[in-house]
Amino acid sequence: MPLDNAEQLPAAGLSRRGFLRAGAAAGGGLLVGLNFAATAAAQSAAATEGVLNIYVTVGTDGAITIVNKNPEIGQGIKTMLPMLIAEELDADWDRVTVVQADADGAKYGAQFAGGSFATPMNWMPMRQTGAAARAMLIAAAAQQWGVGAAECSTAPGKVVHAATGQELDYGALAVAAAALTAPDPATLTLKDPADFRIIGTSIPQVDTMRILTGQPIFGIDVEVPGMKYAVYEKCPVFGGTLVSADLDAAKAMPGVIDAFIVRGNNSTEGTLGGNVLEGLMDGVAIVAENWWYANRARSVLNAEWDTRGESASDAEHAAKAAEAFASGPGDVLRDDGDVDGAFEGAAKTIEAEYSYPFLSHAPLEPQNTTVAVHEDGSVEVWSPTQNPEPGRAGVALALGVDPSQITIHMIRNGGGFGRRLNNNFMTEAAVIAQRAGVPVKLVWNRQDDLRHDVYRPAGFHKFGAALDDQGNLVGFKDHFVSFGQDGRPHSSADLAPTTFPVEYVENVRYEQTLLPLNMPTGPMRAPGSNALAFVFQSFLDEVAAESGKDPLQFHLDVLGEPREVVMTPGFMGPQPGFNNARMADVLRIVAERAGWADRASLPQGTGLGIASYYCHLGYFAHVAKVTVDANGGWAVDKIWMVGDVGSQIINPTGAVNQCEGGCLDGLGQMTLGLTFENGQVVDSNFNTYALPRINKMPPVDIHFHITDNPPTGLGEPALPPVLPAVANAIFAASGRRVRSLPMSGASVASA
């Protein structure tokens, strides 16, 4: 299959040392179900399949079924994780069928789509799972032949005894293998990466043909017997409570079965924090024979809300940020060296203010969930969720049932981007189904989605930098105005005290002022980083321009001599530190690929910008080429991306696809911003929240720099450097510095 940039991927090849390091680092599979519990009890001579472990079943016909444990949101996980298993199983991929697991933490461990965690968390455990199944098939063959297992090997789909030339298809061994005791994962020998046949090859998603032929595989497509359709009308102002609604009018509308009021807890606490009923707002449910009837009946509800006088707006936030900047120091997050002394003694100082708006995830599939509350009290949920377990907790609490009574079927997500880490739609659907007494599919409309998101928070930064007479960065400060309460930033509204360049400048101070906010915030693809990369890497480019140095050289000088900075232990336990040599390498490589050294020869009005960012364990550096015309009109001509995500690109076509997506997602964020007035989001659809269309997608050159490091994830880290690379290219092309997003798509003059 022809592949963008595939020829740039080196053949899988990695030193033994690198392989072992990869294993050691990723071996923190604490959160992954490596469950080889005995499964052979029910096998009989007449069995048509052998269950080798909870992930692998081999049919007597040789067909192999592999379970995917994580939610599929378009990142390709349903293909990628089974590839890891199939590789070590030595399966013939053409005979593999992938099935989606339900949410079952006891069985599978952590099951979520977020943080680009799937690769580092599963790289070793999934391979060990496949290797364990392979070892059982080999053992079964060895028993049958009366030879030692060590004398046997495998070829795709079969066990081979080279000495005698005997072969047995996996299908012929399936039942016997399933009766054996699963091996200790520690005793397993994994493949040398040089021998990979599946890992490192481009494999289309396993559900591609079903999608191309319109099969019903998304959450919104779920149909269950007796099901009705529902909408849920909520207060447009967050935290507002329902005063009254004309339920009778709604019930009188054609096709409407019922309309009723639901009381929520009306918390605006964001994702991954606060209580599990988060986001269950007061509202009116309408249940109908067809979703369109339910949605139309909203127009006659005449709902009256108590909005508690909420009147916050973008303008108010900006004014408060300006006040905070004017009134001086915020709460100190970090204060290294002698910052004031460095600025007083500087040859040159630079100051600038930056800002960015609230953003909505806006996955194309509107939020939805189908719920059936069965007669025995059990609850069945079909949901496109990125994060099922908090949803289970929310449903349990809302319905007053035990979590063990709830089955959650994880249905393909029509895009995630972090939105479906929060499950408020799941809780709503459960409450409505219980009250309605029939299975219900709740579907939000686009206005619901844009006005009831958990938003990427806006933010304001006042930067300062001090240069010595050699143009070296000797002082750096940032006063960050964000949102939070009681000194605690809201979700994704924080500035980590380790944020670059903190370890690379002697004198650094980060301060923070938190403003109150009555809307929920949450992670959006590369949370935090998607905004911080723009402001930090743009401001550093300003400083580079003032330093008299080539911006690339300025970045390399700030990074300095190779060293590793230890990072705070995170979600996965101790993580490898930020390695500045890896970042310097991707910067040099992307500069070379983009012709950075020759940029003076570009025509007037065309410029290159460079930026880099480290997040989710991935190192990315991008160059953007932008042309600005005499009227200020701007267009991105091309983007070059170079990433270091370790020793192995597992599925190259999927990897490149994620980077292409991250590219336009970042470009879109240059011109996207929600409007927030009178305590509510004004935008209601794609007319004003104008997602980029095909003409905005520039050519992209993507290269993975393969290094001797454990493989890490790709859903997120390619995105953040896009924004500053483009902003810096606009400066190079026009002298205009983009300091405030969103900028106008039509002209740099608004920057």
Next chain:
Amino acid sequence: MAFTINVNGADHTVDVDGDMPLLWVLRDELNIKGPKFGCGVSLCGACTVHLDGNAIRACVTPVSAVGDAQVTTIEAIGETEIGAKLQDAWLEEDVIQCGYCQAGQIMSAAALLANTPAPTDGGIDAAMAGNICRCATYQRIRKAIKRAAGLDTADTRG
């Protein structure tokens, strides 16, 4: 009231409000789930189907306006030569990320190639401008359309 519409070659009679958009007749009355709901106001293209071969947005087309026209959805587009070529090209270029928009993308592309067998990049931009892909698979959509049209798939714009 009752309406009889022809979808993918078969007649279906539904008893619904005449204002009901074709999208909701297809999805909730006929269980034809290929056309997707994304915006409800003809801004995203996820609901694109063909009416007598023309790409239309089913979310703003009342069922009462369909009349005798032949409705074709993604479920049947593979039965046309252009549709089959597009599906093959979509697979070859491995276009899909989440896949939610792709039915609409293919239906718009099929209408484009039926009228313009060898579209330019500008022609592709214009014909596909109504179809949002939130995952941004546009680079591959462009290549897949060119591949289906038998054109060189190299991106010459940059």
